[in-house]
Amino acid sequence: MKSFYKLVLATAFSLSSLSAFAAGSETPEGKVQSTFPPISSDAYEKFGGKYGMDRWVEGLFKYIMLDNRINYIFTAHGKIDRQIKLNQQLVAVMLGAPGVEYQGASMSAAHAEMGITLTQFNAVVEDAYLACEDLRTPYHTCNQLIAALAPFKRSIVTR
Template sequence: MKPIFRTIAIAILAGTAALPSFAQTGKTPTLPGLDSDVIEQWGGEEGVRNWVESLFYYIMLDNRINHIFREFGNIERQIFLNTQLEMMVLGAGTEYQGASMAAAHADLGITVTQFNAVVEAAYNACERVNLTYEACNQLIAALAPLERVIVTR
């Protein structure tokens, strides 16, 4: 087998094997694209981190979903990793060091109702940290495709 075909074959096999835990590694390619100054709109990494802290505040107050996050434990680490994830999907070039969203949620049987509850918490968090609705929707757009891998029921 010529080296080039072997390389392709390995790439396809590796790709197939990787599918169940497909992990996003960069900015979400939304259509239309995100604003070029979206990180500034969000107040940089500190702004994103403030939002994630607010997000977990609202999540932990919501009886529909708080038990799921409590089971993971270590909320501080979840906030740390979520900040990385949010920065990455917004296109800050940040590396996300946590498990892929698919892998992290595979066994949880998350419903679309529970996913939507997190979206509601996300909007509440945006208001809490005085982000505009328009800036908030940039992140909603960047996170929205994760619904396909997080919701498994």
């Protein structure tokens, strides 16, 4: 199964630039333009609703904190519990959770001074797939989430 996820990951890296371009990006107001193809209306439920999404974000941060390529970026900004909470909100909103509002800064504002590279961005994508694998999330369901988040690449990668 790990080799399958490595193949999916390689494909995601290859398509990340393309999907970010095709999917749209953050507007100046910090709102996200719709993705193409659009995220299915049942993506949130397929991910297990609030419980599944919360577990996924916690798994993502587990991998991020173990990942020496990027963990220092997250620890330098502290408040990991707050970062987890905001990411849970963001992911829920991206997948259409009812009654959830993202309360963090826009991706542009939150990452403006960090100097994030494409390599660092891709490390987070890799960790996202590892979290999916841990939760035994079907690859097509995981890809829906990655596709929903891909447009943020333009706002996050600044060098």
